[in-house]
Amino acid sequence: MQMTTTTILSALAGLALASTALAQDAEPYRPSADTSGTITVWTWPNNDRTFAALLPSFNEAYPNIKVEVQGFPNADNQYLNTVQRALLSNSGPDVAMIEIGVLALLRERPQWVDLAQDPYNADELMSQFAPFAAANVTRPDGKIVALPKHTGPGGLFYRRDIFEEAGLATEPAEVEAIFADWDAFITEGQKVVKPNERWLIANGMEIVSTMMAQRGVSWFDTEGNLQLDNPIVIEALTKVDQAADAGLISPFTMWSPEWQGAFGRGQIATIMSGNWFGGLLKRAFAPDDAGKWGVASAPADETGNRSFNAGGDHIGILETSQNKEAAWAFISWVVTDGVSLQQQYQNDDLYPAWTAAGSTDWINFQDPYYGGQNVNEVFADIQANLIPSTLNQDDNIVSDAVETAVNNIVQGVATPEEALEQAKTEVAARL
Structure with a gap:
């Protein structure tokens, strides 16, 4: 039996959330739904397929933003080298993923947008991510280089x-x-x-x-x-x-x-x-x-x-982006939106860094791939x-x-x- 998005989501009908942020103490700044433009996103397999599957839901929220996803093999070698070359040459995508194993290497580069600044004000959101994930993306000077996406x-x-x-x-x-x-x-x-x-x-x-x-x-x-x-x-x-x-x-x-x-x-x-x-x-x-x-x-x-812990990923915006508003719309939606996080968890086993997701119904379900096991009963305890x-x-x-x-x-x-x-x-x- 091959699992598909349709198979899983049809089995879980009724659990889908409205396409809104999972509110906790504060909600992220959301650009207008009329925000438009094209942005490029760099990542690695299997994350490129994850993003591609998310785009129909993202475009329900932001119909005028076109997202072009490019995947490069292996997060900590070919992909890392590609991102480093882009940073050094002040080129590259609007948005880039950062794997936990190379976060310390990349977060000191000045080419990342400081998400603690207006209009993003991500410093107000950090308490709503897993504490260690929030600490990893925050430099000693307070600069936030990326948003935590998932833990491991x-x-x-x-x-x-x-x-x-x-x-x-x-x-x-x-x-x-x-x-x-x-x-x-x-x-x-x-x-x-x-x-x-x-x-x-x-x-x-x-x-x-x-x-x-x-x-x-x-x-x-x-x-x-x-x-x-x-x-x-x-x-x-x-x-x-x-x-x-x-x-x-x-x-x-x-x-x-x-x-x-x-x-x-x-x-x-x-x-x-x-x-x-x-x-x-x-x-x-x-x-x-x-x-x-x-x-x-x-x-x-x-x-x-x-x-x-074995893994984790993060998503940031490059200073060279010509459409930071659209880039922020994408990354904030990906890491805090209920539909986004549900789909990533149930289809791709990606554990949300956004802690409000831990209290939802959809994170506890009988997954047919694991013989009907609710694997969150294992992973929630490990995460804690x-x-x-x-x-x-x-x-x-x-x-x-x-x-x-x-x-x-x-x-x-x-x-x-x-x-x-x-x-x-x-x-x-x-x-």
């Missing part, structure tokens, strides 16, 4: 049918019970593995990023000090080593065509990722697998914490309890080095200790 509460996506075949429980609470901690995840997870055919874990970096986030450790601390010597890093790399020895980790390179296709082929039984990963499953990786997937919380760390990450402009350098370390451990060419030392050397050479 993270969970364990798992194949119900594979778990059943392996004799494991299939309901979320039961899955959390058998995967009580990381040791249990490795021990029990071996039951789903078929050597050279099926694996438990899509990529070893999932373990590292999840364990670090659960402990509240980022690549850098708030003072900018590198955190590779934090004990959780070697602990996580050791867990990767144990999982690799048990044959749990797939050989596919993350985001490669082989890796993406493995989900639809039933070769990967779980993945720890942000809420948004469900949108990729539905639209791209496994569109015919409705009913086969479920969502639970990740294995708990030693403190019992299962919550982590996650430890925000500390962002640094050099995050990508460290992440790349650690990813190489993880691959070397999985391939058996380095011990966790050796791989970590190699990562430290690589980072030192690049900083």
Whole structure:
């Protein structure tokens, strides 16, 4: 069964909201419905398809604004490079998306419109976004470079049918019970593995990023000090080593065509990722697998914490835009309008940063793709309890080095200790 917008929305008839902002303490400034012009929006897949699907509803509110969406592959490499070149040359689109992993790198650029200023006055709205998302887009001088669009509460996506075949429980609470901690995840997870055919874990970096986030450790601390010597890093790399020895980790390179296709082929039984990963499953990786997937919380760390953030996106206006009024109409509508947020959540699993959305009926629904599960019962708790990450402009350098370390451990060419030392050397050479 392939899920479509029509399928989901017809099943949820009666829950749609009027096309208005979800009012809380204050509503965003709204340009006149007569505002006109053409704006360009830069983003990445699958977000380009998300925007394209939103445009009919947006044009009901703003019929005279034409939005041209351009998608560039991979938010933190080709897309990032494209945006950076545009900023340096004072060219580019009216509106651009910013992924959380590169927000610290891009937010210092002067080419972003300050949304705290008139007529936007976004500083009056920041209390209505998830606090960590609002803090991430606000510079120390008070400049707001973008609006938070979505957060990335993270969970364990798992194949119900594979778990059943392996004799494991299939309901979320039961899955959390058998995967009580990381040791249990490795021990029990071996039951789903078929050597050279099926694996438990899509990529070893999932373990590292999840364990670090659960402990509240980022690549850098708030003072900018590198955190590779934090004990959780070697602990996580050791867990990767144990999982690799048990044959749990797939050989596919993350985001490669082989890796993406493995989900639809039933070769990967779980993945720890942000809420948004469900949108990729539905639209791209496994569109015919409705009913086969479920969502639970990740294995708990030693403190019992299962919550982590894995992603988030933001949307800003460039100073070079020739139609900032239309650009603001678009970005404020996308991140605060009830119809917009409902459609993005129910169709693409994008979790609203606008906190008023958390009290709506539409965020709690039985999603047929997840076998009728209300996944917000998992993600709302995670969102409420996650430890925000500390962002640094050099995050990508460290992440790349650690990813190489993880691959070397999985391939058996380095011990966790050796791989970590190699990562430290690589980072030192690049900083």
